[in-house]
Amino acid sequence: MNKRDFLKNSIVFFPAAGVLSALTCQAEGKELSASMTTGYDASQHWYGMGVDVDKCIGCNKCVEACKAENNVPGEPYYFRTWIERYDIHADGEVKVECISTRTPEERLAQQNQPLDPSVVRSFFVPKLCNQCANPPCVQVCPVGATFQTRDGVVLVDEQRCIGCRYCIQACPYGARYLNPQTHTADKCTFCYHRITKGQLPACVEVCPTEARIFGDLKGKQDRLVRFQHDNEISVLKPDLNTEPKVRYARLDGEVR
């Protein structure tokens, strides 16, 4: 290539590179512009949630608050968070049910039932998206509509999601569903619209027993960090190496 050709080509090349880099900025730009206007810096946070299994009383308030806060459709089918009830019997048999799919009346009737003497232990386990640090749903999304924010929350861009449902198949925790209104994948966002303003997720806000502890794993004085110090912590399905950021205290081995 002689000098003349080089100059001629560069007339095309440099503006093209400029346009491309501008587009790249634009693609990542949502977060940038938000941080400029609100002063919120995502890279300074790494959110997680602690769940104290012993404290959950199965009142289902968190589920109701979540459905209301996030417009989660369709009782009793779609859940961003739900409560499971475990009854461990003396003979080792384990009975599990999801109490969130029941009506309030059914739940009340169940609470008023006399205790089954063969049940040796009974407890509730709140479930939600584990906001995995190593999320299989993000890995499989063909278009990058499911992504992890810099503060560690896994979100779905409903403007980009094509509704192929691969992420739903890849989630080991059943945390995702296809929103029947938007026809896109949907799941818990840790109430991202609230936490980025310094508020708590709706489920945490309404929990009467403080069974859910929301926090920032990068914060030194954070409640969640203290919770992890003070309790023996387990996560769901650790063998799958998803590195959940929802951490359970006093979790029974029967819970999957």
Place this chain on the structure above:
Amino acid sequence: MSDASLPAALNEQLANQLSQVIGFIYPNEIETHWAILIVVYPYLTGIVAGAFILASLVKVFNVVEVQPIYRLALLAALSFMLVAGMPLQLHLGHPERAYEIFMTPQPTSAMAMFGFVYLWYLLGILLIEVWLEYREQLVLMAREAKGVMKPVYRALSLWSNDVSPEAVAWDHRVSKIVTIIGIPSAFLLHGYVGFIFGSIKANPWWGSVLMPIVFLMSAIVSGIAMVMLIYMVISLLRNEKIDMRCLDKVGLFLLVALIVDFALEGLEFIHRVYQNEESLKILSELISVKLFNSMVIMQVTLGMLLPLLILALARSRRFNDDMRRIMYFLSALLIQVGIFSMRWNVVIGGQLFSKSYRGLMAYKMELTGIESLWTALVLLALPFMILTVLNYLLPTRWLEKRALAAH
């Protein structure tokens, strides 16, 4: 309890599925996310790969006996390929955004990369291969054709005009190279479909390193059997004599492929049982409660063991031509049932047990709508319609006779 904000049909479907749940499932697992269309998709794709491998036997490995069905295999592969992407497209929540897979692909996603593998195979291999195979005759036909067909043949030959022996020899040379590249591409195409399922660690029914290779072998089986079926039906329709040397040879390849396929699937099963992992209990229940008919009876007994037996018997040569034709036809038909059941058992079966390993779900196929039996039947019929058109435009037999006369 139901929600008025949901479409009535969906509400009814979910309520129905909820009533059939056995044990405990995560509440979001109630919906069968990949339904009948995703069963049709690997079935169609498998036939593409299998038919192409059969065609490549002639081109690359010089199996002369199979020559009479070379073009048919190629056109069958193309016909099924043109339809293979449709079920995927139709099942999307937002089909209009499907192009995003090509515009902003996620490199870590098996599904995103499949889009490119599919396009490569269609545009880079199959279309080129078919065009090279037919170019010479398209030129000749364009010269002789009258009326509307003349510009059609001109266009199909891409306005080429050179039928000199050198040009035709060049066609054959390039065609052979394309086929050689095509074999690993066909392997890639269907191995990749297996990988889409096999790489899902969350699902023990799918997550297996053997899945791509199992899919590949079953693809070869289904493709060979399908071309065999089409060949026999077309010969019947045209009232032509079936080339028994060809049919016996294809039957042999089918038998070998079926044995390898059986060995692989058996190995996977034994491996699973022997490893006896956490998921084994629920998977055993899955087979005995939900998949007994479609797996034990349809897939394994009728779709694999029986055709294996028939094909092996046909090899013994104690049967006359008529009898062997019936045997081949029957086993090829049974194999289609078996392979379709296998796709069903993988795709639907993988969504009939809870990832909590504590319960089983139900799937009821819709009869109408997009994700329905009706759509599936249309998609399954479409390749045959395309093949009919292709056979009309690019007649396999008539052209060959003409070509022989010309040389």
